[in-house]
Amino acid sequence: MPYRQAVAQLGDLISARALERLIESAAQDRSMRPEELSSTQLADILKRDVFRRLQLTVPASLAKRRIEEVLANLKLSAAVSPAPSNAVTRIEPPSQSQLDGAAQAPEPQQSGAQPNAAQAQNQLHVASLEESLKAYSLYFDWPEVKRLRALSAVLRGELDAGKPLPDKLVAEGLDLQEALSRRLAEALVRQESDLAELRAGFGRVEGVGGPKVRRLSGLLQSIEDAQKTGALLPSEVERARNLTLDLRKLVASSVVGLPTGGAAPQASDDVVQQVRELDRAHEVRALSDLSREFAPLMRVEEGLNLEIQAAKERLDSGHLLGEERFVRLRSDLEAAQLAQLAQQQTELSDFETRLSQLDSALRPAEQAQLGAAVARGLLSSGSLATDELRLLSRSLPLLESGDASAEDALENQRELLEIEQAARDLPVIEGLQGDLSQAAQALERGEMADLSALWAVIDQRKGVAAQEREALDLRTRQVLDEYGRYRHLAGDTISHLGRLADTLRSHLKLGKLSADGRAHYMQVLGDAEALLSEARAEFQVARDLTAQFGEEALTGLLDALGLDEEPEQELVTLPPLPQGLWELRGGTVMRGAPDPQAWSLARLSAQLAELPLPIGDAEVRLDTPQGVWLLLPHLGGHRAAQGADIEEARARMSDFPE
Numbered sequence: 001m002p003y004r005q006a007v008a009q010l011g012d013l014i015s016a017r018a019l020e021r022l023i024e025s026a027a028q029d030r031s032m033r034p035e036e037l038s039s040t041q042l043a044d045i046l047k048r049d050v051f052r053r054l055q056l057t058v059p060a061s062l063a064k065r066r067i068e069e070v071l072a073n074l075k076l077s078a079a080v081s082p083a084p085s086n087a088v089t090r091i092e093p094p095s096q097s098q099l100d101g102a103a104q105a106p107e108p109q110q111s112g113a114q115p116n117a118a119q120a121q122n123q124l125h126v127a128s129l130e131e132s133l134k135a136y137s138l139y140f141d142w143p144e145v146k147r148l149r150a151l152s153a154v155l156r157g158e159l160d161a162g163k164p165l166p167d168k169l170v171a172e173g174l175d176l177q178e179a180l181s182r183r184l185a186e187a188l189v190r191q192e193s194d195l196a197e198l199r200a201g202f203g204r205v206e207g208v209g210g211p212k213v214r215r216l217s218g219l220l221q222s223i224e225d226a227q228k229t230g231a232l233l234p235s236e237v238e239r240a241r242n243l244t245l246d247l248r249k250l251v252a253s254s255v256v257g258l259p260t261g262g263a264a265p266q267a268s269d270d271v272v273q274q275v276r277e278l279d280r281a282h283e284v285r286a287l288s289d290l291s292r293e294f295a296p297l298m299r300v301e302e303g304l305n306l307e308i309q310a311a312k313e314r315l316d317s318g319h320l321l322g323e324e325r326f327v328r329l330r331s332d333l334e335a336a337q338l339a340q341l342a343q344q345q346t347e348l349s350d351f352e353t354r355l356s357q358l359d360s361a362l363r364p365a366e367q368a369q370l371g372a373a374v375a376r377g378l379l380s381s382g383s384l385a386t387d388e389l390r391l392l393s394r395s396l397p398l399l400e401s402g403d404a405s406a407e408d409a410l411e412n413q414r415e416l417l418e419i420e421q422a423a424r425d426l427p428v429i430e431g432l433q434g435d436l437s438q439a440a441q442a443l444e445r446g447e448m449a450d451l452s453a454l455w456a457v458i459d460q461r462k463g464v465a466a467q468e469r470e471a472l473d474l475r476t477r478q479v480l481d482e483y484g485r486y487r488h489l490a491g492d493t494i495s496h497l498g499r500l501a502d503t504l505r506s507h508l509k510l511g512k513l514s515a516d517g518r519a520h521y522m523q524v525l526g527d528a529e530a531l532l533s534e535a536r537a538e539f540q541v542a543r544d545l546t547a548q549f550g551e552e553a554l555t556g557l558l559d560a561l562g563l564d565e566e567p568e569q570e571l572v573t574l575p576p577l578p579q580g581l582w583e584l585r586g587g588t589v590m591r592g593a594p595d596p597q598a599w600s601l602a603r604l605s606a607q608l609a610e611l612p613l614p615i616g617d618a619e620v621r622l623d624t625p626q627g628v629w630l631l632l633p634h635l636g637g638h639r640a641a642q643g644a645d646i647e648e649a650r651a652r653m654s655d656f657p658e
Helices: 002-009 016-029 039-054 060-079 096-104 110-135 143-160 167-208 211-228 234-256 269-293 302-316 323-356 363-380 386-401 406-424 432-444 451-486 492-509 515-547 551-560 596-609 646-653
Strands: 581-585 588-591 620-624 627-634 637-643
Touching: 002 016, 002 039, 002 060, 002 167, 016 039, 016 451, 039 060, 060 451, 110 143, 110 167, 143 167, 143 363, 167 211, 167 234, 167 492, 167 515, 167 620, 211 234, 234 269, 269 302, 269 323, 302 323, 323 363, 323 386, 363 386, 363 406, 386 406, 386 432, 406 432, 406 451, 432 451, 451 492, 451 515, 492 515, 581 596, 588 596, 596 620, 596 627, 596 637, 627 646, 637 646
Parallel strands: none
Antiparallel strands: 581 588, 581 637, 620 627, 627 637
C-alpha cells in the first residue's frame, strides 16, 4: 500500500501512529479508506496535510525535502518491476487494483469480489512476511528475525483458519521488514569499515609470515567476497580481529623490545602504551558487541545494565577490563538470559490459563490470545517476550473485570506500549520515563491518561533527532571536502582518514538510522574530525618544505611522519640507481634519490635487521596513497622499490645492478 510506504519513510520525523491517523482523517474527508487512495490523492495529502504537520517539529525546508523524496520514491516504486526473489528488500503489499484483479479471476461475480479480495490481500501479506524470513535466514539469531518468525506463524495460523488478519499484527510485520532492511544496511556499512581496518592491519603484519598470517589472509578474502554479495560474516570478522590483534602486538613488541647485551628484551614505554591501546580498542569493540547482543535482557536486568555501563566508563577512562572480566560478564549475561526465559515461560503459562477462562469470541480476548501466541513463539526461539507479557499483565485484569469499557482501555494500553517502544530508538528524553510510569499507573487504575501529550514529546524529539542527523550529514560533507585537499599526502594519518572517509560516504547513503547506527555514525565522524586536524598539521609541514627546501624542513617532515630523531648521516652519493629504487643499510639511505619516505624506511630497515628469524628476514610491503613500497633483505640491510602496485614494485627490483 503506498500510504504505508510513506508512513515508513517518514517514521524518523513523526510517529507512525500520528501519521496514520492524519492520512486516515484526510482519506475520510474524501469518503475513502487510506488503502483506496490513488497516487495523486496520496500526493496531495502529503503535500498539504502532512507537510503542515511536519512543520510543527522540523524546519519547513527539511519537511519539504523529505516530502519530495517520498513522492519520488512512490513514483519510482510504481514504475519499476518487483525486485528479484533473492533480493533483501522490504516487500510492499500490492495495490488495490492488483488485489481486485486477483480476486475477480477465480470469482467473477460481483457478490463474491469483496471477500475474495480480502482473502487475496491476506494471502499476499503472509507470503510477503514469509519471503522476508527466507531472505534473512542467515541471521536467524537476530531478535527482529525471531519476532518476524513468531508473528508470521500466528498470522499463517489465522489465515489457514479462515479468519481475517489483525491489522496491527500485519502493520507490525511490515515494520519489522523495514527494520530488518535498515539493520542489514547498517551492518554492511560496519562490516565494510571493519574490512578496511583489517586490510590496513594486515599490511602491517603481512611480512611476519606463518600460519596465522595465512589464516588471516583467508578470512579477509571470505569477508570481502561476502561484502560484495551483501552478506554478513560476523564470526569471521571477530576471528580476523583477534588474529590481527595478536599479530600487531607481536610486531609492536618485537620491533622495539630488542635484547641488548645479553639481557632480556625490554619494551619501551611507547610500545607498552601502543600494545595497551590495541587491547583497549579491542575491548571497546567487544563490549559494544556484547551490549548489542544482550540489549533486550539489559532492559529488564538493571544490575547487569549498570555493570555494562561501569565497564564502558572504565574503558573510556583509558583502563583495561581484562579477559577474565569479559568471560565473567558474558557468563553472567547468559545465565541471566536463561533465568529470564524460564521466568517468562512461567508467567506466560499463567496468563494462558487465565485467558482460557475468558470468552474467546470477544474481540479483546481474541487479541490477547494472539499476543500470547506471539509471546510463545518468541520464547520458543530463545528470545525474550518482555513487551508482550507486560501488555498481557496490564490487559488481563481489565478483561477479567468484564467492564464494558475494557476494549477502549486495552487500546490505551497498546498505545502506551507503542510510545515506550518508540522512545527506545531515540536519545534519552529527560523526564519521559517518569511520565510513562505515571500514565501506566493511571491506566491500571482505570483512569484516563493523556497519551497525546506523550506522543507530542516523542514527535518533538524525533524532529530534534532529524535535525541532528542533518547536522551530522553537513559535518560529514565538510570532512569529505577538506579531506580531498590532503589525500595526496603520505602517512598513517591520511591513510586512516581515507578509510574513515569511505565509511562516512556509506553513512550518507543510509536513510533512517537505528540507535546503534546513529551511535556508529557519530563515532566515525568524531574520529575523522580528529584525524583531519592532524592532517592539517601535516599538510602545513609539507607546504613549508616545498617553500624552503632544506635540512630544517626535511626534519620537520620526518617529525610529522612520527620520526623523533634526525638521520645520523648525510645522504651518501654513490652511483645512481634507476628511479624508484633505494639501498638501505644501518639506518641510512646508501643509494637512491633523496626522498623523505626513504629515510623513514631506512630506520625501519635497521630495526628489522636486528630481529630474529624469520621476522628479521621477511619481505616487507607498505601500502601508501602514492603506491606500494617493497623491502627485500640484502647484505644486512634492505633493497627498496616503489611502484604503483606490488607487481610494479617487484618488477623494479630486477633493475638493481649486481
